[in-house]
Amino acid sequence: MAERFDIVVAGAGHNSLIAAAYLAKAGYRCLALEGRPIVGGGVKSAQLTLRGFTHDICSSAHNGIHGNPILRDDELKLGEYGLEYIYPDPVYHMPFPDGSYLTQWHDLDRTCEEFAKFSKKDGLAYRRMIAEYETIKPLLNAVAFTPIGFGKAINDRLAEHPHGKLWQRRLAMSAWEIVRDTFEDDHCRAFMLGCPYPLQAVQDPMTGRAAYLPLHQQRDSRPLPKGGSGALTLALARFIKAHGGVIQTNKWIKGLIVENGKCTGVVCEDGSSYRAEKAVLSTIHIKHLIDMAPRELWGQDFIDGVDTWNAGLTLFETNYATTEPPKYAVAGGTLSPVHSGVMVSADRVLRMSYDFARGAVNLENPSIHAICCSIADPTRAPAGMHTIKIVAYHPYELKEGPQHWDEIKDEVSDANLKFLRRFAANLTDDKILARIVKSPLDLERMNPHNWHGSCHAGGSGPAQSGAMRPVPGWAQHRMPIPGLYQTGATTHPGGSVTGGPGRNAATVMLRDFGTSIEEVVKKA
């Protein structure tokens, strides 16, 4: 006889696992089903190249989740389940073609001095900007970690804030306008927009907040879970199991079971089916979810919302196993930071959305984000060896169609590496033991949630943010089919490792079940 479950979770990314963890802690019996052989979705580590080299498959730094009550208030005590963070210093390093460089250190004064090398005024501007940002950060965090409709809308919160009117304007401006009007030197501007590039066209309206991302990491660094990004989802899996939950892998969901208009379970590709006595929680991308139940059950508004969903900007990644970390020339020697990146000028940042819109791979001075976790976390590679991930930004939709990626991806990877060697000349062929290349098309193949290559499930512009994510009218995690909830990057506050969609979905579900997340957290 089949086991009984209160909750069936379709897909095991960090958000759905977080939701399941809160629900399991609340006493609900949870079953999490994952299509791939290992759980984690975009928060996963594996030996992609050679034995002993642990690579982060998608995410690496866990910035956003440090503002989430799950870690901030240690609500789930994930440390007891093996989660441990490393806070690299320097935070970020950017070399420039003229031989100069800007390093962001954990120490604010030291970072301001780096800006001041280029412009005293910009050094002061950075200090002022961080002071201003600190005053608004709690409000922005509260918005991200509150489900839509469970608290005041952001504009209403801002209206009560002493500088709220200015922040209403700033958040609606473009990141470029804010950076251009705040900093005068081109190196400082390039750093602010490219450390790393925020996956939004920085000259687009409503991207103002992206101008403050460097300040976010000034305080929290770009934290790495010891052992790999996947250490977070592994800790969550342990937590769920410790609270009576079950996790099964190699279980691709094929369809939702709907009875009397209510979602009561799921059917898998292998023919197995699982029933949920209370609710089904999905983290399946909405573009796929909609095919898992008869169309008429979704309603026209929801279908319109799925039809108009857009992909947003996409990544191109290469993972390397190496015998050396990147070494950048700095005064008095070389520097090997965990996080570094190249953005040759503000001009180059501004060009990215144009190239994306026209479907062109632009390899002239490409923007690069390089991550070498093994510098700070020796568990990632055999002694003296290193893992390096080189992230570039290229469109999924090529003029020739996305399939064209299979023809060009190796050359594109070569070109990105060749460019990085202009700054980290030590990364010669003899230092490279193996590589694996993931084009935007590969990213989608690897994880269907990376729909059209978008690691954040889709663009995070105003049409797909806040109360419009995933669909206007359906932002509260409750889906049009009763009994079905949605979490993951297609829900507020969106993609990247924040855990916001997961904890928010749990907040909504627990309320619907007649309790609250506060009560559950208080529980021993």
Add this chain to the structure above:
Amino acid sequence: MSTISRREFVKATALAPLAVAPFSLGPQTSKEDRFDIVVAGAGHNSMIAAAYLAKAGYKCLVLEGRPMLGGGVKTAELTLKGFKDDVCSTAHAFLLDNPMMKNDELKLRDYGLEYIDPDPIFHIPFPDGSYLTQWRDLDRTCAEFAKFSKKDAAAYRKMLAEFDAIKPVLLATSFTPIGFGKPLNDQLAQQPRGKLWQRRLAMSAWEMIRDTFEEEHCRTFLLYMSHLAAEPPDAPMTGRLAYGTARQQHSGRPIPKGGSGALTQALARSIEAHGGVLLTNKWVKRLIVESGKCVGVECSDGSSYRAEKTVVSTIHIKHLVDMAPRELWGQDFLDGVDTWQAEHAMFVTHYATSEPPKFAVEGGTLSPVESGVLVSPERALRYAYDDARGVVNLEDPSMQIICCSVADRTRAPAGMHTLKVVGWQPYQLKEGPEHWDKIKKDVSDEYLKYLRRFAPNLTDDKILARFVESPLDLERMNPHFWHGSAHAGAQSASQSGAMRPMPGWAQHRMPIPGLYQTGATTFPGGSVTGAPGRNAAMVMLKDFGTSIEEVVNNKA
């Protein structure tokens, strides 16, 4: 970075080579008159506000700094005698949806305003020799799309039907002051398919067009019409602009007979007929504030005028803020002014010609009032990039070509034509905006050279004279075109709706009691809609204890 102070501007205009012949005005006033309302600046919006207030019985004084009224809605002989050029705006497509015109609230036709509806509405020739013409007749327009793609013709018809269904909601929003009705999103929530429109309006025009049309020429036409608002069509929140073509399918792109300025001339006559007074060459220099209240204005010639009820300003907020002590505005207002951003600027050349442009079409040539060049969607997607980095890009530039004299014989001597060629370029060049003075003639030449690829008849011998206005010249000509912004500033998300001109001050009431603001810096923004003017009148009349409905219904 250069900013032109108002004082410098006044100096510069004295030297500016603008042969502007003022239309005759009524008798000028003496200083002793008393006024209820003093209006600082005479653009079409402030004059519309004044016209409603005058009709309500308030004695209005309108002060204009230039020798001629009208601001961006002005017609003058810029090139040669007898050639009437629209100095800034030409088509009044949106104005006719304003209740002022739609319900004939001010009977402006009695004061000489008459509209011409050109057909075709718009024509775009493409480099491959093909072209797409929008005609007033829907079937004929659909046939034009069908030349390229039958599917796109059907898509256009569907788009128009969908837009017609939501248009009343969108219009009502524009013609209602912020806070006087439900916000747009709340209204949409009550509409069938309103959720879809919430998404669409937050998307970019490019996403809408790319996902609706399959063929490059059709996409290009739609993108062209969407970029006339000077916003990059790939920017979020521009979704509504994707419907620019659909919007003008029914109402066309009407032009006032005699020139764009015929509107402000008619408004002036209406104001005078209702006891108002208009004075030109009166640069407002300062606001008079007494006991914390704005009670009048002082002009650069030393004269001053007092308002017994209120002062209405249409001075650009970047200049307005210098006209009273800074502490009176409050930090929120100053923050709003500091963060105000300019728009993608226009580059304009006026020509007097002996021929209209002649575009090759099947069976001969076509000479429309309005036409445009945009070679591909890709070209339009490049605007934001070029503008942000301050680069003049003359490779296949997009342009708007307007030849009003084709439909309005009063604009030029018999057989002659006025031709306006508009391009879009950044004001802030890497070399600084002053660099425009060095390059503007060459830039203008390039535009003409490029236009000749499509209208080869416009050879040198057909051109009698020209007048070039760079983005910098536009600012010199009218300080309201701050940093070359013909709409006063970008109409992007951060400067729209309740954020125009700034968060907290979108209701036309300014931080200094007794001072109201209208014009393109206020909701719903620039272009010839008259909405900022009528909306400001609504707010003021309400504050005065009456309402615009009462004033309109008063047949006197």
